[in-house]
Amino acid sequence: MTSSSESRVSESPVSESPVSESPVSGRPARHVPSSTYRLQFSAQQTFAHGVALLDYLDALGVGALYASPLLESGAGSNHGYDVVDPTRVSAERGGELGRKDLVAALRERGLGLLLDIVPNHVGVDVPLANPWWWDVLTHGRSSRHAAKFDVDWDAGPVLLPVLGEDENEALDALVVSPDRTELRYYEHAFPVAPGTADGTAREVHERQHYRLVSWKRGAAELTYRRFFDVSTLAAVRVEDPDVFEATHAEVLRWVAAGEVDGIRVDHPDGLSHPGEYLQRLRAAIGPDRWLLVEKILGVGEELPASWPVDGTTGYEALRHIGGVFVDPAGAGLLTQFTAEHVGSKESAHSGEHRARREVASTILAAEVRRIAGVAAAVPAVAAALDGAPEDALGDAVAELLCGFPVYRSYLPEGREALDTALTVARTHRPDLAPVLLALHAAMLADPHGELTTRVQQTSGMIMAKGVEDTAFYRWNRFVALNEVGGAPDRFGVSPAEFHAAAAAREASSPATMTTLSTHDTKRSEDVRARLAVLSEMPTEWIDVVRRWSARRPLPDRSLDLLAWQCLVGAWPIPADRMAAYLTKASKEAKLVTSHVEAVAEVDEAVAAWAGEVLSDPDLVAEIEAFVARIEGPGRSNSLGQKLLQLAGPGVPDIYQGTEFFEYSLVDPDNRRPVDFAARRATLGRLDEGELPEIGPDGAAKLLVTATAARLRRYRPELFAGYRALPASGPAAEHAVAFARGTASLLGPGAQASGMVAVATRLPVGLAARGGWGDTVLPLPDGADDWHDILTDTPVDGAAPRLGDLLLRYPVALLVRPA
Template sequence: MRPSAAPSSTYRLQFSRDTTFTDAIALLPYLDALGAGALYASPLLESGAGSNHGYDVVDPTRVSQERGGEEGRRALVAAVRERGLGFVLDIVPNHVGVDVPQANPWWWDVLAHGRASEHAGTFDIDWDAGPVLLPVLDADEEKALSELSLSDDRTQLRYYERAFPIAPGTGDAGTAQEVHERQHYRLVSWKRGAAELTYRRFFDVSTLAAVRVELPEIFEKTHREVLRWVEAGEVDGIRVDHPDGLSDPGAYARRLRAALGPQRWLLVEKILAVGEELPASWPVNGTSGYEALREIQGVFVDPDGAGVLTQLAAEHTGRKESAHAAEHAARREVADTILAAEVRRIAALVPVPETAPSTEPDPGEAAERVRAAVAELLCGFPVYRSYLPEGRDALDTAVTVARTHRPDLADLLEAIRAAMLADPAGLLATRVQQTSGMVMAKGVEDTAFYRWNRFVALNEVGGDPSRFGVAPQEFHRALAAREASWPVTMTTLSTHDTKRSEDVRARLAVLAEIPGEWADRLRRWAAAHPLPDRSLELLAWQNLVGAWPIPAERMSGYLTKAAKEAKLVTSHVEAVPEVDEAIAAWPEQVLGDTEIVAEIEEFVTRIAGPGRANSLGQKLLQIAGPGVPDVYQGTELFEYSLVDPDNRRPVDWAARRELLARLDDGWLPDVDAGIDSAGAAKLLVTASALRLRRYRPEVFTGYRPLPAQGPAARHAVAFARSASLVAVATRLPVGLAERGGWADTVLPLPEGTADWHDVITDTPVDGAAPRLGQLLNRYPVALLVRPA
């Protein structure tokens, strides 16, 4: 389905109190001039105070006041329409923020009235398990409870700055502790949340409580405000955050599609495993594009570097461990720890096979076997979740994998599978499917991707670090399939959730071309400045050169988060102060070593140029390729950020406006302008391609690989769209330089015609099969178009 509202491209803005609707209005002239087809907004509903992302919605019935309120939103929509741009909105149906109960009127009412609350059915709460557990107290729970107090009017229970409602008639007498025991909730230590929580949450985040949008009345009240904007013609497209957390994503997509109508653009933030596709029954237009990220970045990675980098990782860590083994171990760890509450809740639903009286196990042992079977099953899925009955194969694989690890649990695993297949919409099947994605995300993305650090450019959302790059043939097959099946899915290279920006990954890709040189550097630097964990050293040095130059404060914040996510020598739950201090101090120590800094600068200067070539290549192939390209805020220039919150830092819009104005005056900037280049060359490529997509959409149809011919043909990746558009990029630039350049390699153009123009350099193309040495003389990329 190719809806009329699908824009030519999107530009993602992260709204917050520091980037308001008024700020966005002021940016629209720049985004319009850049060639963006639509403004793509982060969630705009009322969220937690000071939120820099908006995914912690506290009131779905009104727009965020910090971002500008309803008046500001209307003004923004009017300004967007005046520019002829589209408006795409991110929504969060899975959960709401409950960190500050008073800020969320529904949650406050539930805490005050329990099951009698009009909103009791809104949240996915296990009411039969007793009072709602709120994991907000310090680790010493007994001491923390002694510190509870009452408000002067005895209507609120207080724990320092936190306030909680008191049920009517229960606070008139007694101490704060006695009043607490009468409530529909219990305040407990934050450590108990992982194992005992009685409400479903977003991953392991207890401050985000899941809502039951599978119920029509809950869907209606949580979507009423956004659908009002849609009905008013103010929203052209919706991107749904975290659909895998929903009880039935397919049914939700169908309900939302019915509410939106057939012509509006509908995307889901679905992370697809290699070879996985969206279920055919979902009436959506595609995903938010992580599969495209893997393919586009991967084609710039040299597979020949795998051997040396694999050996380096094994030598440095003292472990020979496959990516899959590391991922399974990490998934099992999170299932047993931070997601233990979810595993326990599923285990209570499992039909236990009957055993002979003589072999009947101890009840405690039996319960532990069930929990172990559930955990193993959740760790065995090859994808984030199955969608029964369509996802039967994924469930079968999960059972097979789990039996391989724990053959002694075969009876329980078969019982779980049989029960799930017998009732695919039942509670057991629903809980398993909701939770397998949580285990995958927390175990792989947020644990293994910080542990298994052979080559961190591949440790990305939607990526598969075990696959060292993407061969050109695989790349072309994937893009051709996208054009045929999902022509208006979103594609991306950077998002607010990526582990590192596209330009960091592009620079790191160069290491795969010079693995021996990198190995020598890393060994010497790590010996001079060790960290408490050897795998963390691999991660630290790669990210340091990838994001260089980076201040010690930013690098320290990143490493601290990375180490806690890895959970090897410290963690968020079990912090080790002396380890945390050593890790936090490491960047300052490295940056204070003048000899090491000189070596880093020399090395980064060596890889920065090829890295920029990779960056330009990635950007061109993304924008020119099938799908609707998204540009994450600020990434139209070279932008070297690490994981959030680093990638949500303020953007220098004035610099971008100034550079774009200079480009429009005919300036052709150099690509290699130093390691801290402003990135005008990337802005030139981005604007040239976005403008062409917006004003000549007819040439962005169809797809076919365009092979180069000659001795350096493997260093070119090119494709044709229609018969009037060609994109070509340089790959493996270090190897190209070492072999002496393009020589007489040529690129035969479609139809044997010679009437082509490179829109990046604004120059005519010489001949129907131009020499790549001439075509790519100024920039490592070219975007060729024929006259209309």
């Protein structure tokens, strides 16, 4: 990017405001930014830090700051999803004055604000930090805040799984505070109800509206709804209008003051009635605010038509964009090797179902038990149980939950998903058919009833914990595909499928978000881009894994495959980061150890593995040599997928730091501090005319990111419409290109302008065939006055040779004069 190219992008007659009002599929105009930049606010990255970064983000070309949750959360939280008080802004992050300063600084630069909110749950890890929860524990069912929480009061006192494994021994450690107002268990404190403070600590405990129990009992006996299997996050009943008002009042105050341009809703699938909630939220924020949901769509799934939202946070786009850089020809050998290495030929589908069934009977057994209790009160279900075994109802509920092809249905919409769940459950347990049919009929008969609501809420939990957080750590044929919203059984995405998805996004949801990395992704975009190279060279990869694994094995063969892929994908990575990742991965997989049933010798071996590998000089030399072979093609893939995201339909998000090459694994690894000083300095050099090499410093990726982001911000007319541009010639399959904003797309009378994005796919295969040869890219409208704004060079002719067009970089961003 030269100074002249920056000037060309910036000197547009279009308004320079990055937040524009654009129609979305016939809906009212929204405040939709050109792009967003996600920042994770915490005590270490406060609002003041955000203010100091805005000149850089402004220069980068982004249209809006995408902020992690800003409400008061647990002390030291680096994510903000454990909100403890939704009535005030986080003090650690800068408090109300800091938030106001951030908003003012954004407005001064014309930048928008997209705010992440958490309607499903609040943090209860430290009860005293959450005024509502403390009051509920103090007064029980009579608490003025009791209705805010989804507690099964008929089951007795609220169970709090905080004690050690030996419950009786742990209760001996209870003490009453000197003022007799608290029960304390080491660092944990709980309230003492008025009039119950006399006697020993055990006697006081027995009089409370809660019971402290072993941490192991939470999975099967918990009496309040939670977030997935996290007992320290208690669900709130936002379906109640009063609870909605109480939990949203502060955020809605910001919206009413014009300080928020868009809302991103975390985990709507956990809500009782997501559609009704979103309609209430839309009414509260007004028709002109951008509204997104963190919704993971299955392959072919679409958002319910009744949801008044602009789209999702973009995991479906991640699958398409990343998948087009995966070589489907590698599937056969990698599948065969995986079966040989692991000793099993289990399919992805079978593995996912098995994992879901396991979590239903273990870590989410409390939810299954509660649904069974509700179902038993339905006369038709009770009749179907006549003569059935004692555990038939619990088994039927679990099987139904595990049969959904998507995260959940939204009855009366989405009945097909429930019907599929019934069919799958009957296939696995034909003996339970009468009970399953009764459950199915009861749900259809009362689509807003408690049984239907709890089944739908819990099916998403089963999918998330069984697939994302279990199967995706077990079925490790090719972990570049094991991503949130991914489909590991589908080995990549063809160019045709990629273009069809992009065109559909432009036609139906142009204001949806697109993403490549988030705080929740299993591996960063650049790790996945590097791993995609392995699909082009499966034989070489299989050979080194066999050798390395024999030299430094792990206690589990499946974990072994995962570890070597992640090691080369994130290389170079220190031993402590790799050890922390593998410890989490092994426990999520639940094959040889787990969070609940830890196996000390396995945990020790897993924790030591990275250090042993990195202290083996011969092995390190081999790893370095192999990574040297794949890192160049990996960077090509990184640049390609970044350009396709930034130039394609939807509103692209840039996760903090990923404008450089950034090789992170799952959280908390992907929340490490970002070196913004290096990025700021590099952007300055680019604006002085530097055209960087594609090296490890990430300058080339910053060039692509800033050039495309600035173009989106200052030339929004170029990002209308979508048309695939097929290359022609012997290497045509290695090019992915599309046009937007051209006269042929916009119709008669349109200005003769436009934009073309070109990326290289399967770079190893391209090099093996000797390069592009005579392959050309016919450009739209028969025009020959295109300019590559990445390199600030004119394009030769209306059908340039790709070997010339992509001589310096494996990507090109072409623009015609305005």
